[in-house]
């Protein structure tokens with residue numbers, strides 16, 4: 001059997017910058033700068049580096065992308081009794097975070113183009129308990145930011161961006177993460193910008209929210225032993241920050257490789273499949289390359305037989321899960337869950353492999 005084509009290849013990504021990475025990790029160890037907080041030079045540096053990358057906003061580091069959403073919501077004053085609109089199709093964290101801070105996620109169906117929350121359905125879901133809308137830039141493609149922002153303004157709601165899959169994505173030439181009152185990023189190893197463990201940041205527009213978020217992430221402390229609120233332990237550690245500062249230098253290059261790979265797939269894949277092709281005002285960074293087909297089982301089987309790894313992001317809409325109180329039927333999300341297939345799209349993926357994958361796809365007798 002031929003070698004498996006993997007879904008991601010974190011090893012070759014590491015090897016491409018091994019020397020720099022190894023040196024920076026050694027430096028953290030030499031300085032025993034293990035835990036984040038107000039005076040870890042590596043964590044401070046990464047916060048500044050990521051702020052410079054975004055160009056605007058205040059970056060507060062934390063332990064992971066799920067915590068980032070929770071802390072961001074709390075820093076905005078959202079909690080028990082409040083409702084937050086959330087897209088029906090996303091990774092569970094987006095809604096889980098809302099529940100964990102005592103609020104209720106209200107699911108809104110998605111649209112079929114950017115696969116994000118459907119801006120036309122927002123108004124009908126808003127009640128006097130609604131405090132915020134979370135947009136997820138799913139698969140690395142910006143959601144309909146302009147329309148969502150307009151609704152937030154009209155109803156006096158906070159706008160939150162979950163950018164866990166979209167480091168460097170552009171909406172009207174502006175980076176995602178710079179639009180929301182709060183934006184959150186995950187640096188889980190498999191994301192476009194990935195650490196060597198868990199890490200995340202909250203990006204805050206206002207200084208007040210920044211200060212509160214920073215306190216919440218570090219036991220409510222303003223300075224050591226001065227606890228101003230009940231917070232938690234959600235710190236980025238020094239090794240993750242050091243790794244991220246190195247990898248941030250390459251993110252644009254790696255995103256470009258993903259985009260080139262996506263364009264190559266788009267060129268080769270035949271019209272039996274719905275391909276991810278977006279309007280020019282959206283620059284996707286293709287965290288995932290997702291095609292749609294109404295013959296998914298057959299296609300998945302053929303890919304598996306040819307030893308090609310695939311994923312489904314995600315097999316079930318959050319709006320269908322029994323764990324959420326506000327279960328509801330979102331038809332577009334449900335149909336999407338049944339038709340999507342994620343193909344390998346990592347930056348190091350070679351075009352010859354893409355051609356191999358597509359020859360299997362295009363050869364399926366449907």
Ligand SMILES: *Cc1c(COP(=O)(O)O)cnc(C)c1O
Pocket residue numbers: 064065066067090091093094136162164165186187188198199200
């Ligand atoms: C990965 C992800 C998160 C959570 O990030 P973690 O760092 O794994 O906690 C949140 N939202 C979305 C859309 C994600 O893909």
